[in-house]
Amino acid sequence: MNANAFKAKDYKSDVTPIWCPGCGDYHVLMSITKAMADLNRDPKDMAVISGIGCSSRIPAYTNCYGFHGVHGRSLALASGLKVSRPDLTVLVMSGDGDGYSIGGNHFLHACRRNIDMTYIVMDNRVYGMTKGQPSPTTEPDWDSALSPGGTGLSPFQPLVIALASGANFVAREFSGDIKNTTKTIVEAVNHPGFSFVEILSPCVTFRPDERAWKGAVHRASVDETDDPARAARRILTDDGLNTGILYRGKRAPYQAHVKDEAGDAGILDARFKV
Amino acid sequence: MKDMPGTDAPRGALRLMSGNHAVAEGARLARPEVTPVYPITPQTPILEKLTELQSAGEFVTEMLTPESEHSVMATAMTASLSGARVFTATSSQGLMLMHELLHYAAGARATIVMFNVNRTPASPWGFWPDQLDSLSQRDTGWVQLYSESPQDSLDLVIQAFRLAERVRLPVMISHDAFYVSHAVEPVDVPAQDLVDGFLPPFEAEFRLDPDIGRSIGAPVDQATWNQSRRDMAEAMGRVIAEFTRFGAQWGRLTGRVHAPLQLYRTEDAEIVFVTLGSLAGTARVAVDMLRRAGMRAGLVKLCLFRPLPAEALRSALDGVPVALVLDRNYSVGTGGVLHQELKSALHGTANATRVHGLLTGVGGVDVPVEQLVDLAQEFRERVPENGPIWIDGHGR
Numbered sequence: 001m002n003a004n005a006f007k008a009k010d011y012k013s014d015v016t017p018i019w020c021p022g023c024g025d026y027h028v029l030m031s032i033t034k035a036m037a038d039l040n041r042d043p044k045d046m047a048v049i050s051g052i053g054c055s056s057r058i059p060a061y062t063n064c065y066g067f068h069g070v071h072g073r074s075l076a077l078a079s080g081l082k083v084s085r086p087d088l089t090v091l092v093m094s095g096d097g098d099g100y101s102i103g104g105n106h107f108l109h110a111c112r113r114n115i116d117m118t119y120i121v122m123d124n125r126v127y128g129m130t131k132g133q134p135s136p137t138t139e140p141d142w143d144s145a146l147s148p149g150g151t152g153l154s155p156f157q158p159l160v161i162a163l164a165s166g167a168n169f170v171a172r173e174f175s176g177d178i179k180n181t182t183k184t185i186v187e188a189v190n191h192p193g194f195s196f197v198e199i200l201s202p203c204v205t206f207r208p209d210e211r212a213w214k215g216a217v218h219r220a221s222v223d224e225t226d227d228p229a230r231a232a233r234r235i236l237t238d239d240g241l242n243t244g245i246l247y248r249g250k251r252a253p254y255q256a257h258v259k260d261e262a263g264d265a266g267i268l269d270a271r272f273k274v
Numbered sequence: 275m276k277d278m279p280g281t282d283a284p285r286g287a288l289r290l291m292s293g294n295h296a297v298a299e300g301a302r303l304a305r306p307e308v309t310p311v312y313p314i315t316p317q318t319p320i321l322e323k324l325t326e327l328q329s330a331g332e333f334v335t336e337m338l339t340p341e342s343e344h345s346v347m348a349t350a351m352t353a354s355l356s357g358a359r360v361f362t363a364t365s366s367q368g369l370m371l372m373h374e375l376l377h378y379a380a381g382a383r384a385t386i387v388m389f390n391v392n393r394t395p396a397s398p399w400g401f402w403p404d405q406l407d408s409l410s411q412r413d414t415g416w417v418q419l420y421s422e423s424p425q426d427s428l429d430l431v432i433q434a435f436r437l438a439e440r441v442r443l444p445v446m447i448s449h450d451a452f453y454v455s456h457a458v459e460p461v462d463v464p465a466q467d468l469v470d471g472f473l474p475p476f477e478a479e480f481r482l483d484p485d486i487g488r489s490i491g492a493p494v495d496q497a498t499w500n501q502s503r504r505d506m507a508e509a510m511g512r513v514i515a516e517f518t519r520f521g522a523q524w525g526r527l528t529g530r531v532h533a534p535l536q537l538y539r540t541e542d543a544e545i546v547f548v549t550l551g552s553l554a555g556t557a558r559v560a561v562d563m564l565r566r567a568g569m570r571a572g573l574v575k576l577c578l579f580r581p582l583p584a585e586a587l588r589s590a591l592d593g594v595p596v597a598l599v600l601d602r603n604y605s606v607g608t609g610g611v612l613h614q615e616l617k618s619a620l621h622g623t624a625n626a627t628r629v630h631g632l633l634t635g636v637g638g639v640d641v642p643v644e645q646l647v648d649l650a651q652e653f654r655e656r657v658p659e660n661g662p663i664w665i666d667g668h669g670r
Contacts, residue, residue, distance in 0.1 A: 052367075070396060071367060072342060102312075102342035130313035133321070133339060146322060148329035 402638020
């Protein structure tokens with residue numbers, strides 16, 4: 001990768017992040033900018049889209065085109081962009097509140113639609129920006145001032161849902177493991193269709209217990225698969241902390257009806273050639 | 275709010291608290307049975323305080339945190355229509371996400387009380403006091419009240435339930451982000467007995483209940499839909515009288531009267547400020563300064579915005595030469611919402627007040643007292659323009 005024209009710093013803006021000290025999202029920012037450098041794409045050819053929350057501040061911290069959108073709607077916003085500009089590499093950044101709660105419905109349909117984009121969710125199992133309410137991925141017995149005695153609710157299972165809904169690439173990483181996170185993001189971007197990368201990213205302010213993730217995460221003991229049934233079986237034994245690529249599917253990505261193709265018999269001929 | 279010296283109303287506990295915590299205390303005293311809330315800046319301290327009160331056993335309610343504000347309003351609506359007293363709170367984007375269901379809730383005659391913290395709508399992103407979020411919901415069929423202070427907010431939450439359940443319309447109360455939501459002031463927290471005496475338990479006359487064979491939400495023909503709006507108009511038509519009556523009753527109990535329209539030193543005024551929300555506090559101080567400097571200034575504050583107390587406005591402005599409408603909101607392409615509403619209320623009457631629409635504090639820029647004093651002097655003799663006039667606030 002030494003021959004690359006771009007370095008990770010070329011993708012960083014001069015805006016200083018205002019996340020809390022120790023937040024996992026700093027590492028995610030490092031990983032995505034390193035991945036961008038490995039992908040060796042001009043920052044102007046990449047777009048970073050987000051919704052609302054701590055995670056969604058990322059577009060401003062990169063040098064790419066970006067859109068800090070409304071709460072929960074990052075995938076819908078990104079879909080509009082990608083069908084209009086298929087030439088751009090689209091990264092969608094979200095969190096467990098934005099992506100699984102208010103935006104949960106969009107998640108299902110983005111997986112189904114399989115537009116070529118990469119969805120990165122920084123999961124800290126808490127609403128950090130509004131100061132510590134339980135999120136969809138919060139453990140049911142997490143006892144806090146804002147969820148006395150715990151919510152008692154079954155946590156949202158992002159990987160299961162992505163797989164069941166048709167995502168073409170499903171992975172989990174840990175923010176502190178920059179090397180593997182970077183590699184997986186590169187793989188996710190290069191894989192056609194809708195790629196989903198869940199990143200465990202601790203919120204040390206409202207979930208100090210998540211500091212223990214560093215010692216608890218481990219690489220998955222089984223290899224990735226292109227068989228949804230095998231991937232589903234692996235998820236059944238998931239402890240929530242194993243990392244790596246789970247599934248790399250073969251579904252053809254959504255094809256936007258781009259202007260150039262309209263009425264171009266040559267392109268159509270090439271596509272349907274047997 | 276007007277203090278009533280001479281009443282021997284029992285005082286509750288005077289405590290220092292923010293506007294948002296005062297809202298939560300008001301909600302606690304009103305005893306809602308269901309409270310769905312989704313957190314959003316700058317409303318979140320309301321949710322925090324409610325959770326704290328619930329955890330301490332002082333707030334007995336079913337609290338839910340659904341997955342979005344849209345779901346909050348859906349939850350609130352069915353809970354309300356099955357006979358529960360329902361409270362919720364939101365702000366800006368959350369309120370606007372509810373928009374579809376605001377119409378639905380009002381049409382279904384759900385008696386929900388909602389507190390909204392006025393904040394700039396995106397985009398661009400901002401978290402500043404601006405009333406466009408709630409004012410742009412003016413056609414949804416919700417009664418709208420505006421609070422000037424933490425005390426107002428507590429008092430209005432309790433009265434809003436009485437009003438909603440009386441006229442069978444949902445009620446929204448708003449206060450300005452940070453200026454009221456986070457500002458800490460002494461607040462008289464009435465005793466539970468006092469509130470229970472004022473606000474009896476909710477007995478839903480119409481409710482979703484298989485035992486009484488009633489269902490809600492069926493598609494209707496044109497004439498029935500048409501009739502539904504006439505019914506809502508009839509209910510809206512009763513709001514001013516009922517709110518005035520309940521306000522007087524609350525005044526006898528607490529010494530604090532909340533009239534739909536509240537007048538300050540307007541009797542002989544040659545110029546008045548007309549506004550709602552926290553700007554009223556700033557304007558009141560400006561009135562006193564102008565009076566000391568020899569100008570007969572006054573203040574007309576709207577506590578009730580929807581329905582607009584049009585009669586009271588016409589009467590308050592009768593014989594007043596100049597009115598300066600202070601709008602902390604801007605409806606793009608038209609002007610300040612209160613300015614439009616006031617002109618509409620005066621149109622076709624013999625009223626000769628020269629009405630100036632001043633866009634003060636849009637986007638949360640600060641409006642100091644001295645600026646209002648200067649504006650009164652500047653606009654006193656000017657011929658009004660038809661449209662709005664942008665006023666540069668402090669910080670712009």
